Amino acid sequence: MTIVQSVAAVGSDRPNNRSAFEKDRDHVLHPYTDFSTFAATGSQIIEKAEGAYVVDNTGRRLLDGIAGLWCVNIGHGRREMADAIAAQVLDMDYYNPFGASGNVPAAELGARLAELSPGSLNHVYYTCGGSTANDAAIRIVHYYFAMRGKPGKRKIISRNNGYHGATYVAAALTGIHGTKYGFAQVGEDFIHHISAADCYARPEGMSEEAYCDLLVREFEMRIEQLGPQNVAAFIAEPIMGAGGVLVAPKGYHSRMQAVCRRNDILYIADEVVTGFGRLGEWFASDAIYQTQPDILVSAKGITSGYIPLGATLISDEIYDVISRPQCEGGVFSIGLTYFGHPVACAAALANIDIMERERLLPHAAKTGAYLQRQAKALLAHDIVGDVRGAGLMLGIDLVADKATKAPLPAHEKASETIFQGCVSRGVIVRPVGNRLIVSPPLIVTEAECDAIVSALSESIAAFMASRRGAA
Numbered sequence: 001m002t003i004v005q006s007v008a009a010v011g012s013d014r015p016n017n018r019s020a021f022e023k024d025r026d027h028v029l030h031p032y033t034d035f036s037t038f039a040a041t042g043s044q045i046i047e048k049a050e051g052a053y054v055v056d057n058t059g060r061r062l063l064d065g066i067a068g069l070w071c072v073n074i075g076h077g078r079r080e081m082a083d084a085i086a087a088q089v090l091d092m093d094y095y096n097p098f099g100a101s102g103n104v105p106a107a108e109l110g111a112r113l114a115e116l117s118p119g120s121l122n123h124v125y126y127t128c129g130g131s132t133a134n135d136a137a138i139r140i141v142h143y144y145f146a147m148r149g150k151p152g153k154r155k156i157i158s159r160n161n162g163y164h165g166a167t168y169v170a171a172a173l174t175g176i177h178g179t180k181y182g183f184a185q186v187g188e189d190f191i192h193h194i195s196a197a198d199c200y201a202r203p204e205g206m207s208e209e210a211y212c213d214l215l216v217r218e219f220e221m222r223i224e225q226l227g228p229q230n231v232a233a234f235i236a237e238p239i240m241g242a243g244g245v246l247v248a249p250k251g252y253h254s255r256m257q258a259v260c261r262r263n264d265i266l267y268i269a270d271e272v273v274t275g276f277g278r279l280g281e282w283f284a285s286d287a288i289y290q291t292q293p294d295i296l297v298s299a300k301g302i303t304s305g306y307i308p309l310g311a312t313l314i315s316d317e318i319y320d321v322i323s324r325p326q327c328e329g330g331v332f333s334i335g336l337t338y339f340g341h342p343v344a345c346a347a348a349l350a351n352i353d354i355m356e357r358e359r360l361l362p363h364a365a366k367t368g369a370y371l372q373r374q375a376k377a378l379l380a381h382d383i384v385g386d387v388r389g390a391g392l393m394l395g396i397d398l399v400a401d402k403a404t405k406a407p408l409p410a411h412e413k414a415s416e417t418i419f420q421g422c423v424s425r426g427v428i429v430r431p432v433g434n435r436l437i438v439s440p441p442l443i444v445t446e447a448e449c450d451a452i453v454s455a456l457s458e459s460i461a462a463f464m465a466s467r468r469g470a471a
């Protein structure tokens with residue numbers, strides 16, 4: 001017995017030969033977990049992963065229909081990624097990034113991101129993931145207006161149902177308000193929410209064009225109410241991901257950006273999910289939605305999830321302002337120990353190489369269009385109210401009544417039951433409230449898309465049959 005084991009044995013009545021399942025259940029505080037059921041169910045422990053598949057601790061091989069968590073874009077278990085990561089560890093594992101100290105992969109990746117991103121987003125602030133990248137975006141926005149002599153311009157407008165992360169400010173930006181219970185209401189004085197852009201939820205009988213007018217008008221009115229001199233930025237995902245794959249009406253993003261421009265408000269595109277190929281482009285803002293963000297936030301697919309990394313890209317115009325000395329000897333006082341981590345940046349570079357060489361972006365565009373077409377067949381089920389998305393982002397709304405769009409009662413646990421049904425058929429999807437989300441790796445094939453749709457269809461039918469049986 002080692003010293004560590006003997007201390008653990010003295011300090012605990014739990015045996016040391018517990019399985020990973022038991023250790024996880026007893027010690028790991030999982031994000032977004034229902035503790036009322038977790039102690040009984042424990043976790044699904046994934047032990048191996050390769051390509052578009054994962055293998056759990058019972059040996060079951062499952063098609064990963066959610067790419068880990070919207071992130072394993074190039075697929076699991078790539079030797080080339082392992083080699084790039086190992087080589088960087090051996091070359092130069094880590095060194096201080098603060099002040100005027102840098103490293104090769106962070107510099108190479110900065111230049112690469114400037115090439116891949118739209119417009120003049122030529123400067124990158126690195127973080128450890130999407131939440132910290134959004135946090136940094138807000139700090140940079142505030143600093144930018146302070147440096148322009150407008151310190152009162154601090155308010156940020158975000159959207160209901162938007163998801164921007166789990167650090168305190170990113171959670172405050174998030175518009176899934178049920179997630180905030182029990183926590184301090186950080187940022188209430190400067191973060192405001194307007195309606196989600198959600199075509200399916202638009203008022204009955206309203207055209208998409210009229211809905212877009214309504215949303216833009218709401219935004220203008222909120223700016224008027226808060227005072228344009230107080231509003232600093234608007235933050236939006238091109239397609240709202242965790243909120244349920246909510247798709248905005250045509251023209252929405254460019255019109256929202258035009259409102260921002262008229263009012264000297266910065267436009268922040270949160271492309272943590274939509275970036276790096278999920279919609280068939282490096283970034284969706286410009287290529288798909290004709291918007292030119294002042295700040296673009298990226299994470300997840302930037303390394304395909306192999307190593308944590310986030311990147312807040314900022315325009316030349318913002319850089320020119322924030323790089324002025326604030327006072328003699330004054331410095332830009334934000335920074336993380338793992339800013340521009342060389343191993344993470346080397347992983348991102350290898351990830352981008354793979355995406356380019358294997359032409360994964362056009363592949364995702366083509367396979368994504370196929371998935372969207374095939375999934376429409378799910379609308380034949382009585383409880384499927386809507387099937388929507390773009391590229392390899394698919395959302396399915398479950399309803400009790402298609403005409404009224406009334407949701408299924410929460411106690412029926414429809415999405416959770418259908419998710420379990422899919423798992424038993426060898427496919428992982430993601431249940432979120434009354435919705436199901438699909439976001440497979442970009443390498444997914446059309447045959448695998450068919451397998452996802454079949455598993456969903458059979459599981460939905462089985463759920464409906466058990467519902468009828470219970471009635």
Ligand code: PLP
Nearest residue numbers: 129130131163164165241272273
């Ligand atoms: N922004 C969006 C759009 C996201 O979907 C997420 C995570 O799902 C985040 C930000 C937060 O990223 P992270 O979990 O890496 O902090």
